[in-house]
Amino acid sequence: MGNKIILPPAMLGILGGGQLGRMFASAAKNMGYGVTVLDPDSHAPAAEFADVHLCKSFTDPEALQYMATHCAAITTEFENVNADSMRWLAAQDIPVAPSGDCVEIAQDRIAEKNFIRDAGLDVAPFLAVKNAASLEGDLSAYLPGILKTARLGYDGKGQVRVKTAEDVRFAHAEMKHQPCVLEKMMPLVSEISAIVTRTRAGEVACFPVAENEHLNGILDVSIVPARISTALADRARQMAMQLAEKLDYVGVMAVEFFVLEGDELVINEMAPRPHNSGHYTLNATLTTQFEQQVRAMCGLYPGKTDLLSPTVMVNLLGDSWGDDGSEPHWEILMTAPNTKLHLYGKKLARPGRKMGHFNVLATSADAALEQARAIKETL
Numbered sequence: 343m344g345n346k347i348i349l350p351p352a353m354l355g356i357l358g359g360g361q362l363g364r365m366f367a368s369a370a371k372n373m374g375y376g377v378t379v380l381d382p383d384s385h386a387p388a389a390e391f392a393d394v395h396l397c398k399s400f401t402d403p404e405a406l407q408y409m410a411t412h413c414a415a416i417t418t419e420f421e422n423v424n425a426d427s428m429r430w431l432a433a434q435d436i437p438v439a440p441s442g443d444c445v446e447i448a449q450d451r452i453a454e455k456n457f458i459r460d461a462g463l464d465v466a467p468f469l470a471v472k473n474a475a476s477l478e479g480d481l482s483a484y485l486p487g488i489l490k491t492a493r494l495g496y497d498g499k500g501q502v503r504v505k506t507a508e509d510v511r512f513a514h515a516e517m518k519h520q521p522c523v524l525e526k527m528m529p530l531v532s533e534i535s536a537i538v539t540r541t542r543a544g545e546v547a548c549f550p551v552a553e554n555e556h557l558n559g560i561l562d563v564s565i566v567p568a569r570i571s572t573a574l575a576d577r578a579r580q581m582a583m584q585l586a587e588k589l590d591y592v593g594v595m596a597v598e599f600f601v602l603e604g605d606e607l608v609i610n611e612m613a614p615r616p617h618n619s620g621h622y623t624l625n626a627t628l629t630t631q632f633e634q635q636v637r638a639m640c641g642l643y644p645g646k647t648d649l650l651s652p653t654v655m656v657n658l659l660g661d662s663w664g665d666d667g668s669e670p671h672w673e674i675l676m677t678a679p680n681t682k683l684h685l686y687g688k689k690l691a692r693p694g695r696k697m698g699h700f701n702v703l704a705t706s707a708d709a710a711l712e713q714a715r716a717i718k719e720t721l
């Protein structure tokens with residue numbers, strides 16, 4: 343593929359047109375690139391920012407052919423995108439970042455955890471549950487634990503907490519014996535994430551580590567810088583960069599970690615794309631994670647990632663909208679001089695649906711967190 347750089351006004355393609363695709367398209371357009379989005383949803387949030395919206399499935403041959411003909415480079419924002427579509431595009435001699443192979447590993451918790459462990463990095467103790475027979479032995483090393491479907495889980499969906507071997511077998515039957523991982527429940531001190539960017543030439547950059555709090559399995563707030571020691575944050579960034587290198591990854595990738603007692607770190611999972619916990623970069627770093635994706639896929643050097651201000655990102659779910667679809671009370675959020683609202687243009691607000699987020703920039707992470715919580719109360 344070579345290391346040819348791709349400059350504006352080249353057309354960039356993206357598989358997936360959700361909010362991540364929207365923020366990617368916005369970044370690319372600002373830099374002067376064209377954007378083609380492939381997404382079967384006629385109301386895809388990214389469509390508003392795209393030059394071309396191919397409203398087709400991710401495996402549609404004509405749509406893929408269109409992208410191969412018109413795009414100078416292609417990426418994805420959708421974790422469950424068809425890996426074969428990505429490989430087919432790459433075979434047409436178009437730079438595709440990340441590769442279909444990397445996406446495929448991240449799509450399957452068994453492959454993902456095996457890869458991370460084989461890369462010499464720590465994960466929580468887990469058992470690959472390929473079928474019912476996998477659960478015949480002694481399970482005590484993984485209990486109490488969580489049974490997670492190997493594929494298609496997100497925001498805590500497809501997970502059951504289990505205490506006994508009986509529970510595990512029952513839960514696995516309820517999941518129709520599909521491939522799963524049984525993971526030991528870890529005593530979490532906190533959860534953090536590191537977002538790494540790697541170019542085809544092997545240049546890497548990592549954003550400051552975010553501390554993440556979840557509510558009902560969905561990311562609620564990200565606090566940056568994470569309230570952990572500098573040494574621990576550096577270790578997380580090193581591990582994320584090491585994983586990207588082992589994967590020969592190109593593009594932006596998020597790595598989620600569990601922080602355990604004694605500053606022990608284990609990798610929870612990775613996402614082969616920009617990540618919700620990196621939305622603080624829209625306002626708090628010189629380069630955003632979406633610009634970083636553009637840079638990586640175009641063979642440009644990664645942009646600077648230094649934190650310009652402590653920031654707290656708060657997710658806005660449909661729950662903040664009225665039952666009749668009425669808007670939240672934006673007044674205080676919109677009139678504060680140090681807050682930034684980002685809405686994804688979704689028409690229908692459902693509970694749990696990610697509608698937008700806001701960033702609060704303050705002199706310390708604690709001050710930002712306090713203000714962010716106070717503002718959320720007013721919505």
Ligand code: ADP
Nearest residue numbers: 466488495496497498499525526527528556610
């Ligand atoms: P998802 O793909 O839905 O994000 P995760 O594996 O990240 O799935 O799990 C969602 C959340 O559940 C984690 O962020 C963490 O809070 C909790 N969790 C998952 N696995 C474990 C574990 N082994 N021990 C303790 N908590 C866990």
Ligand code: MG
Nearest residue numbers: 497598610611
């Ligand atoms: Mg997760």
